[in-house]
Amino acid sequence: MSRSKSLSKSQNTATQPGLVVAAHGRHCLVEAPDGQRLICHARGKRNEVVVGDTVRWAPTGDEGIIEAVDERRNLFHRQDEWRTKSFAANIDLVLILLAAEPEFSESQLTRALIAAEAAGIEALIVLNKRDVQPAFDRAWERLAPYRRMGYAVLPLCLRPALQAEPSGLDELKARLDQRSTLVLGPSGVGKSTLVNGLVPHASAQTGEISRALNSGKHTTTSTTWYWTDAQRHTALIDSPGFQEFGLAHIEPEHLAQLMPDLRGALGGCRFYNCTHRQEPGCSVTSAVASPDHPEGSISATRYRLYLELHAQLSSQRAF
Secondary structure, X not given: OOOEEEOOOOOOOOOEEEEEEEEEXXXXXXXXXXXXXXXXXXXXXXXXXXXXXXXXXXXXXXXXXXXXXXXXXXXXXXXXXXXXXXXXXXXXXXXXXXXXXXOOOHHHHHHHHHHHHHHOOEEEEEEEOOOOOOHHHHHHHHOXXXXXXXOEEXXXXXXXXXXXXXXXXXXXXXXXXXXXXXXXXXXXXXXXXXXXXXXXXXXXXHHHHHHHHOOOOXXXXXXXXXXXXXXXXXXXXXXXXXXXXXXXXXXXHHXXXXXXXXXXXXXXXXXXXXXXXXXXXXXXHHHEOOOOOOOOOXXXXXXXXXXXXXXXXXXXXXX
16 A cells, blocks of 8 residues: 655545646646546645646545645656756656757756656657658767667657658557656657647647646646546656756766766776766776777767766755
């Protein structure tokens, strides 16, 4: 039996189970086991509920009060200008959608992958716009280091009528089946097209959620849980703000362990507290590819990203 975190001092014995499918401010939309949805509020001033939470709630008039949040399997974070915020829980897979055009940011990709590693969630990289050549081939080659690290990378074309080859959508659907998948991606990569293609009546569902929460905002301004099938076995969680990923909750000394290529080079450093930056006898720096050692197991770009992220995390700890 899962443990629950109480949101009130007194438990209501008439509580019911539910799933949080959307949240805005102190309001959230909870889905009951029969599929009915209603607005719920957390007790107190702080709202500790995120999309994907399973909760216990009690009815109060036409709405509900969340009495407890079940223990989470995992929790995903992102960073705004001021602080790190949790925004999705109980995820099976993180799908990072990129495209041949616009050119993807390897820094953003790395941040998302590290966030998934830190939360213990499997990551899947999908490269869209297979029909856009030669940009697709260039982007695919840029992802070669990630394939070598063991990440699954799938090609995709969300405009299959423009090409003779299979779109890749069937293979993607097979990987998503029976799982709860968080979909991430910058603007222009086809994220809305993907969600609308996989989720029946996605736009209508979004409109209903927006009206229910009275957010007055557009579809992609808040994290939303969608079922892709009538049996409610497979889910997509759509969230905006790919560029907002922050890693402030990660200790800088743990960063290398969350990057598979660097992790593979750990264990041979001269100093036990090596930061893998300028120390002599570092097994990580010796594995970085360079003009003198082009066969290094860590690309120069990935190592540069490590240095940048380590510096950022260290500076955040200083304040």
